Amino acid sequence: ETGVTQSPTHLIKTRGQQVTLRCSSQSGHNTVSWYQQALGQGPQFIFQYYREEENGRGNFPPRFSGLQFPNYSSELNVNALELDDSALYLCASSLPQGQGTYGYTFGSGTRLTVV
């Protein structure tokens, strides 16, 4: 059983640029969530995808967008990068609530630095 894989592991971007982060779900998981963890903080919910549709969104602006593909892999896109977007971005896959043990399997994250 494979876990959650995220790429790249580290990334440096310039303010104003766009970035795409990628995530491969754990086998059998059809729900993907993205979280942003700033330094010294807990992970903050960005959004979740289920069956290729957004299924809940946190308090993040529209320049944060995502996609889920038929194989349940996912992308997080961030446009017009700001310095405050520097953070660890975590992808988590899960079964929908009520379909098994509730709890995410997290990837190791992508460390994004905006300069």
Place this chain on the structure above:
Amino acid sequence: DQQVKQNSPSLSVQEGRISILNCDYTNSMFDYFLWYKKYPAEGPTFLISISSIKDKNEDGRFTVFLNKSAKHLSLHIVPSQPGDSAVYFCAASHFGNEKLTFGTGTRLTIIP
């Protein structure tokens, strides 16, 4: 608005003793609580959870206690081992909403 709070940023405990990590929440809608453990350069790993219909859940060395009236939960680790040194996050959700709300974490250091 910090709905889940972990007021102790760090905790040091002697190996073999009990580690107690605390978490408070403010949102009465939360009905499911989880603890995650995080090592550097890794993602959080699920440790143990508890539903609001229970007040205690055990899994080996780990026990989570929930006090709904106080909106407080705690994680007990007995006995503490050096491999337990990590950052521990408390998280909460309510059924029907897939979002997890995390605390800021407590860094636990087990002293050999």
